[in-house]
Amino acid sequence: MDLKALYRNIVNEHNLHPTHKDLPEGASLILRGVNPSCGDDIELALKLEDGKITGGGFTGSGCAISQASVDMMLDLVIGQTEEEARRLMDMFARMIRGEASDEDLEALDEAAALADIAHMPARVKCATLGWRTLGKMLDPEINS
Amino acid sequence: MKDYRKDFPILDQDETIYFDNAATAQKPACVMEALTDYYSRSNANPLRGLYDWSLRATEVLETARQKAADLIGAAAKEEIIFTRNTTEALNLAAYSYALNHLKAGDEIAVCISEHHSNFLPWQMAAEKTGAVLRFLEPGPDGRLTAEEIRAKITPNCRLAAVAQVSNVLGRVQPVREIADRVHEVGAVLVVDGAQSVPHMAVDVQAMDADFFAFSGHKMMGPMGIGVLYGKQALLEKMPPFLRGGEMIEYVTKDSASWAELPHKFEAGTVNAADAAGLSAAIDYLAAVGYEEIRQRELALTRRLMGHLKEMPYVTVYGSEDPAEHCGIVTFNIEGCHPHDVASILNEDGIAIRAGHHCAQPLMQYLQINAACRASLYFYNTEAEVDRFAQSLKKVRGALGYGS
Numbered sequence: 213m214d215l216k217a218l219y220r221n222i223v224n225e226h227n228l229h230p231t232h233k234d235l236p237e238g239a240s241l242i243l244r245g246v247n248p249s250c251g252d253d254i255e256l257a258l259k260l261e262d263g264k265i266t267g268g269g270f271t272g273s274g275c276a277i278s279q280a281s282v283d284m285m286l287d288l289v290i291g292q293t294e295e296e297a298r299r300l301m302d303m304f305a306r307m308i309r310g311e312a313s314d315e316d317l318e319a320l321d322e323a324a325a326l327a328d329i330a331h332m333p334a335r336v337k338c339a340t341l342g343w344r345t346l347g348k349m350l351d352p353e354i355n356s
Numbered sequence: 357m358k359d360y361r362k363d364f365p366i367l368d369q370d371e372t373i374y375f376d377n378a379a380t381a382q383k384p385a386c387v388m389e390a391l392t393d394y395y396s397r398s399n400a401n402p403l404r405g406l407y408d409w410s411l412r413a414t415e416v417l418e419t420a421r422q423k424a425a426d427l428i429g430a431a432a433k434e435e436i437i438f439t440r441n442t443t444e445a446l447n448l449a450a451y452s453y454a455l456n457h458l459k460a461g462d463e464i465a466v467c468i469s470e471h472h473s474n475f476l477p478w479q480m481a482a483e484k485t486g487a488v489l490r491f492l493e494p495g496p497d498g499r500l501t502a503e504e505i506r507a508k509i510t511p512n513c514r515l516a517a518v519a520q521v522s523n524v525l526g527r528v529q530p531v532r533e534i535a536d537r538v539h540e541v542g543a544v545l546v547v548d549g550a551q552s553v554p555h556m557a558v559d560v561q562a563m564d565a566d567f568f569a570f571s572g573h574k575m576m577g578p579m580g581i582g583v584l585y586g587k588q589a590l591l592e593k594m595p596p597f598l599r600g601g602e603m604i605e606y607v608t609k610d611s612a613s614w615a616e617l618p619h620k621f622e623a624g625t626v627n628a629a630d631a632a633g634l635s636a637a638i639d640y641l642a643a644v645g646y647e648e649i650r651q652r653e654l655a656l657t658r659r660l661m662g663h664l665k666e667m668p669y670v671t672v673y674g675s676e677d678p679a680e681h682c683g684i685v686t687f688n689i690e691g692c693h694p695h696d697v698a699s700i701l702n703e704d705g706i707a708i709r710a711g712h713h714c715a716q717p718l719m720q721y722l723q724i725n726a727a728c729r730a731s732l733y734f735y736n737t738e739a740e741v742d743r744f745a746q747s748l749k750k751v752r753g754a755l756g757y758g759s
Contacts, residue, residue, distance in 0.1 A: 224755055
């Protein structure tokens with residue numbers, strides 16, 4: 213998919229009409245994620261109950277790819293266990309490195325549309341901002 | 357009209373529209389040939405050789421120094437110190453001059469629109485010496501007024517640092533007026549000339565700058581050479597910035613004395629190859645001529661800003677007068693993040709810069725996160741400007757907006 217098709221088919225919808233752009237009531241964890249070099253700046257909130265992500269949302273500003281990617285990520289991880297979320301995170305990272313399997317891409321659902329970012333080095337950090345922030349929030353060593 | 361594009365091999369390879377000239381300029385073939393010629397005929401370690409090749413390498417270096425001195429109107433070539441680039445030149449001034457001359461309670465005045473290269477060294481100097489930073493704020497047209505200069509450069513000021521041309525707003529600052537105020541209060545003036553030297557004749561003595569820095573690569577020279585000019589009397593009193601080879605007079609186990617200017621500030625093997633390239637770039641610049649460069653850039657900038665004016669969703673920063681932009685046009689498209697704009701333009705083969713332009717304090721002052729910047733040089737064409745405008749008109753559509 214070329215870049216314009218990527219925007220048209222997936223990114224614009226999530227950027228202009230995000231589902232999760234709101235911080236949920238009673239969030240267990242809130243973390244800021246920043247791309248210092250380009251100014252993408254988000255706050256990601258998660259509601260965690262018994263090892264499960266029961267809610268989530270984000271605020272902030274950034275380019276369309278960064279915003280759409282967080283929104284799609286929340287579509288995927290809300291309702292999943294922390295372990296499953298970490299698995300999705302690894303799949304997304306593989307996809308961005310251009311190493312994803314067909315199963316990975318299927319599991320990533322809509323977020324798999326960002327696979328072509330692997331060929332756009334300048335936009336990798338935009339696409340991964342939400343996922344990197346999530347990774348820090350779910351890392352037991354950082355958490356405790 | 358003369359076609360300069362054929363002088364630039366990179367512009368010949370495809371249809372790419374290169375509008376990121378403020379980041380680095382393209383290199384004419386003569387600059388690349390000068391590098392090849394140096395390595396093919398004269399390469400040896402300069403300054404220390406007793407044989408012909410080393411003497412030739414030394415001559416290449418010192419010829420470039422004289423040309424750089426003449427280019428900016430320095431009184432003597434000993435006032436020209438070669439560095440890697442503007443950033444290193446400004447750091448040299450900060451470490452060697454500021455750290456040794458500032459004390460707690462002194463003030464450093466910098467413009468809010470400075471590139472981080474002409475801001476962070478002074479922030480560091482303030483932290484280490486206890487001096488206080490004060491910020492000169494330009495008006496909406498990008499210019500510093502006489503009142504602002506008087507107000508922010510106070511009798512406590514010991515050093516002021518301003519860019520002759522802002523890398524974001526493109527506005528030429530009244531450097532001579534600033535220098536007069538700076539000297540009235542007994543301070544020194546550091547001028548960042550990275551964006552001015554490629555576009556306009558500079559005379560450091562007429563502007564009365566104490567230090568003046570610029571980069572070779574922004575004026576079509578090689579990537580690895582820059583210049584710090586300093587008034588001789590100041591340079592004489594400053595300690596070395598870096599210590600090492602070829603910058604000493606005499607060394608014992610527990611002491612050292614330093615070489616004469618400019619070698620005191622050029623530790624280690626110097627970049628004679630890039631000096632050869634810089635010489636060629638200076639000659640090329642002179643052959644084109646600053647007046648020709650100014651006229652071409654102005655025509656292109658006028659055309660570009662005219663196109664932008666027809667797009668109601670575009671905001672242009674700085675002056676409304678194309679003559680006050682030095683070919684630098686910074687803008688935003690309503691609702692579109694600059695990185696998306698740049699990526700979409702790249703699909704059409706157009707290279708612009710997007711982001712904070714290493715000027716985050718200015719972004720905060722303008723209350724924006726980031727911006728797009730198209731920066732022109734004399735080898736760009738009206739056809740390129742028109743193609744750029746056509747592509748730009750389609751960006752909002754590509755990002756899902758109605759128009």
